[in-house]
Amino acid sequence: MAWSIADVARMSGVTSRTLRHYDEIGLLEPAWTASDGHRHYEEPQLLRLQQILLMRELDLGLREIREVLDSGADRVTVLREHHARLLAEQDRLGTLARTVARTIAELEENEDEHMVEINRPENLFEGFQPDPDLEAETRERYPQAYEQSRQAVEALTPETAERWQREVTAQMIRFAEFMAAGTPADAPAVQAEVDVHYRDVCRFWTPNAEAYRGLARTYVEDDRFRENFDRIAVGLAEYECRAMTVYADTRLS
Numbered sequence: 001m002a003w004s005i006a007d008v009a010r011m012s013g014v015t016s017r018t019l020r021h022y023d024e025i026g027l028l029e030p031a032w033t034a035s036d037g038h039r040h041y042e043e044p045q046l047l048r049l050q051q052i053l054l055m056r057e058l059d060l061g062l063r064e065i066r067e068v069l070d071s072g073a074d075r076v077t078v079l080r081e082h083h084a085r086l087l088a089e090q091d092r093l094g095t096l097a098r099t100v101a102r103t104i105a106e107l108e109e110n111e112d113e114h115m116v117e118i119n120r121p122e123n124l125f126e127g128f129q130p131d132p133d134l135e136a137e138t139r140e141r142y143p144q145a146y147e148q149s150r151q152a153v154e155a156l157t158p159e160t161a162e163r164w165q166r167e168v169t170a171q172m173i174r175f176a177e178f179m180a181a182g183t184p185a186d187a188p189a190v191q192a193e194v195d196v197h198y199r200d201v202c203r204f205w206t207p208n209a210e211a212y213r214g215l216a217r218t219y220v221e222d223d224r225f226r227e228n229f230d231r232i233a234v235g236l237a238e239y240e241c242r243a244m245t246v247y248a249d250t251r252l253s
Contacts, residue, residue, distance in 0.1 A: 002031060002040040012049055027066050028052060169232075171197060175240050176233035185242035194247040209252035217246035 009016045020174045023116035024030035028048055178190050201207060207215060219225045219237045229237035
């Protein structure tokens with residue numbers, strides 16, 4: 001029995017676009033392709049897709065998944081990798097718990113939460129990671145960019161990751177200072193700062209104009225990002241979104 005690409009997409013929850021991408025990179029080839037170009041899958045391909053989805057749940061990258069499948073590694077090997085990642089996640093959650101506890105203590109020391117001053121605002125973001133829904137959407141829409149970014153992040157040492165995190169926070173503060181001073185989003189000084197931001201993003205993946213505008217909208221539309229920006233200064237997400245959109249329209253289009 002064979003299933004069309006639409007059937008497989010419906011059953012698995014994987015988009016047809018992603019299935020075509022898997023075929024193009026040799027990760028999951030269809031059993032056969034009809035004369036009209038439509039892909040069809042049989043039971044061996046469904047079982048392979050199940051393994052792919054399992055390893056994606058374990059946060060393995062496409063390159064790693066292909067290596068595992070091609071090597072014939074058993075599930076114990078994959079589970080050991082998952083266990084190591086769980087231990088790393090346990091450490092991250094511990095850091096996140098300490099971040100929240102520190103913020104609560106600082107808020108309680110001040111009667112007016114809106115006027116609270118935090119000596120090291122970068123502490124607000126220790127332990128956070130991208131929202132899983134946003135990550136899944138990025139993986140679906142920009143699979144190659146997602147893989148490039150994931151590999152770059154994994155290559156960071158704890159020291160370079162911490163330094164990068166502090167650089168990001170410092171830049172957010174500089175944007176907030178521009179906003180507080182009433183500097184227009186299209187002002188040369190602001191656009192120069194956006195250029196630094198864009199080049200920093202390019203350390204992980206290289207967005208075109210459309211993708212960079214999409215990233216800007218994410219800062220505003222995704223509650224998690226927006227809350228982090230608002231902890232620096234209320235309205236900062238909208239301000240940086242406008243500045244990034246100007247940059248995309250004038251420098252990347």
